Amino acid sequence: MTCRPVVLLCLLLLTGLTNAAFGQASPSSQASPSSQAQQEQYELIENIAYRDGEQQSDYMRERCKLDLYRPVGINNYPTVVWFHGGGLKAGSKSVPKALKEQGIAVVAVNYRLSPNVKSPAYIEDAAAAVAWTFHHIAKHGGSAKKIFVSGHSAGGYLTSMVGMDQRWLAKHHIDCDKIAGLIPYSGHSITHFTIRQERGLTIEQPVVDDMAPLYHVRKDCPPLLLITGDRELEMAGRYEETAYLWRMMQFVKHPDTTLHELDGYNHGQMAEPAHPLLLRFVQQHSKAIDSNSQSQ
16 A cells, blocks of 8 residues: 555656657657657547447437547557546546546546436446447557546446456456456445435445445456545545455455555545546556567
């Protein structure tokens, strides 16, 4: 577990990093990595339906859309699938500003919300959006080997469920362990409070069942970067349940789980200082994937 002084030092160092292209430059590009990142162009393709071909309600057709923000002119770039927060009851897709012009693609996802639907519709939508990314990102120049999943709060919960509980992506014939990395921001590790409320429980009644990421702790899941706000400022024990997930991943000897607590930031504030940690994680793991591919 990363202690608080180290987290602050990491954040200070990360603010000095220049933008770097994580993808593979086209042969015609002779620019250095830093100047190349400044020269890259990006495009935003909005409102792509990711559940086409299914029997859909009007609400599903309205909400099951994603935006693809991608670099133009480079290939083999990483992609971050990003789920918005809002307690599974509110929120809308957007590409975080700090993730723009970083040499990566971002898939920003809308999903159906309570009370219009109930569990597990949220997770089914999240899995369908990740599956769309696996099936289509190569057509847009990205690498299907470098798909990362992330999100804040409710989006962090969806991140962990899609990447740790194998059944959701299996419905789309995708092995969730092919995800390059999971980066939940302050996501529930127990069963989400909205799902508990659907069962008539209060948010003070914790539950760990098959709708909790903690229920699906295993050694062979994707690399996991857990980020929360300050334990004294976070929402209702969110740091402590995340820390317990970290501990259980150590217990099962998962080889790549890291926990960062962002000192001084509450639940809503912690996303912005978390973005540099995500970018570093994506960069490191993307380089390792490229290195492994070249050695094979």
